[in-house]
Structure formats: C-alpha cells, structure tokens
Amino acid sequence: MNRPTEPQKKQELLEQCLATAIEVGVLDASINAIAKRIGTSGRMLVYHFGSKQELERQIISLLETRLREKLWSFHSVSVERDNLTTPLLAMWQHLTSPEMNGLLKLTMELHQRAIQGDLATKGFLERESQQWVDSLSTLTNDRTIGLALFYLFQGAILDFLTTGNAQRGQDAITAFLKSIAA
Known part of the structure; x- marks a missing residue:
C-alpha cells in the first residue's frame, strides 16, 4: 500500500479535524486535544499546519466550503x-x-x-x-x-x-x- 503524499495526508488530517469539530460542536483549545481526538500527534498537526491558528483557519475555510455545498442545493x-x-x-x-x-x-x-x-x-x-x-x-x-x-x-x-x-x-x-x- 502506498503512503499518501504530504498534501494528501494534510487534506486527510484537515477533513478529520473538521469532522471532529462538527461532532463535538467546538474547536478545541489546544492542538494536542485536537490531535488526540483524531488519533494523531500534536507534532504531526504542527508539521502540516504550522500552528493552531493556521489549523483553525483551514478548518474554518473547509467548513465554509462544506456549508456552500449544502446551500447550492437550495440556491438552484x-x-x-x-x-x-x-x-x-x-x-x-x-x-x-x-x-x-x-x-x-x-x-x-x-x-x-x-x-x-x-x-x-x-x-x-x-x-x-x-x-x-x-x-x-x-x-x-x-x-x-x-x-x-x-x-x-x-x-x-x-x-x-x-x-x-x-x-x-x-x-x-x-x-x-x-x-x-x-
């Protein structure tokens, strides 16, 4: 089985972070709490996203995309x-x-x-x-x-x-x- 490329891994982590944030209804206070919920390490998240602020920014951006997808069905x-x-x-x-x-x-x-x-x-x-x-x-x-x-x-x-x-x-x-x- 091939190991995912770094952009693929980053996207997978981002999807998991968004799913977890939606499941619990909040963005966690620490990067380690987020990592624990998705079964990875805080270091892995920092490696891919640089900081908790950047991770949150990207989660919110992905959330925006998902919400738009839901709205398009009503838009048409x-x-x-x-x-x-x-x-x-x-x-x-x-x-x-x-x-x-x-x-x-x-x-x-x-x-x-x-x-x-x-x-x-x-x-x-x-x-x-x-x-x-x-x-x-x-x-x-x-x-x-x-x-x-x-x-x-x-x-x-x-x-x-x-x-x-x-x-x-x-x-x-x-x-x-x-x-x-x-």
Whole structure:
C-alpha cells in the first residue's frame, strides 16, 4: 500500500479535524486535544499546519466550503411565493436534525469568537450570511423576504440550540409564511 503524499495526508488530517469539530460542536483549545481526538500527534498537526491558528483557519475555510455545498442545493431551486412552506420547513427539519447539531454548535462558537473581535471569523460569518441571504432570496424570488427569513432562521436556530425546542422555530416559519401570503 502506498503512503499518501504530504498534501494528501494534510487534506486527510484537515477533513478529520473538521469532522471532529462538527461532532463535538467546538474547536478545541489546544492542538494536542485536537490531535488526540483524531488519533494523531500534536507534532504531526504542527508539521502540516504550522500552528493552531493556521489549523483553525483551514478548518474554518473547509467548513465554509462544506456549508456552500449544502446551500447550492437550495440556491438552484426557485418556487412561487405561495409555495414556500414545503421547502422552508424541509430546510428547518434538516437544520434541526441530530446530524446537524454539532455543525450548528460550531457555528455558534464562531459567532462568539466574532463577537469577541476575531476579524477572520467575522469575515467568514459575513460571507456565510451573504450566501444564506442570496440563497433564500433566490428561493423566494424576493430579496426582502430572503433577508427576513435569514434573520428568522438565525433566531430560531439560537432558540433551538438553547432550548432544544424545534417546534417553536417551525411555528415561527409557518406564521411568517402565512403573514406574507395574506
């Protein structure tokens, strides 16, 4: 069996680090804790990434790519305003599914970092927010409704993560859609 080339090994480690960060919902405080979770050494991570900051930067960059891939499926769909309920509730169901829990928690950790002044994280979140608004605007054929839905989803996700109650978010989405249909 051939040993992976260094770029292949680095990419494999990066994928494992992202998967672990999503699984636990946080970026660990030390490079050794990250290494332990993925079954390698801190030295190996430093060898490939140089520092914890660079590793985190690359994890966030890969996360950005993964989130964009998820959004593209919604970006290419366009529906009539009176037929938004099914795709938006399906999106909500997906976001509140157990497999998304770690990703949502990780995203909230990144929000906290941005609030504390981390400029790189602020930039990442600004790009992601813009992608969401663009996708929701395309889906609804209306920029104002797309923006309102983005903020509705943001609040509902925060409520879901803090209370575990997905029904309130679903109810808020349904109520919003009824209000714009009237």
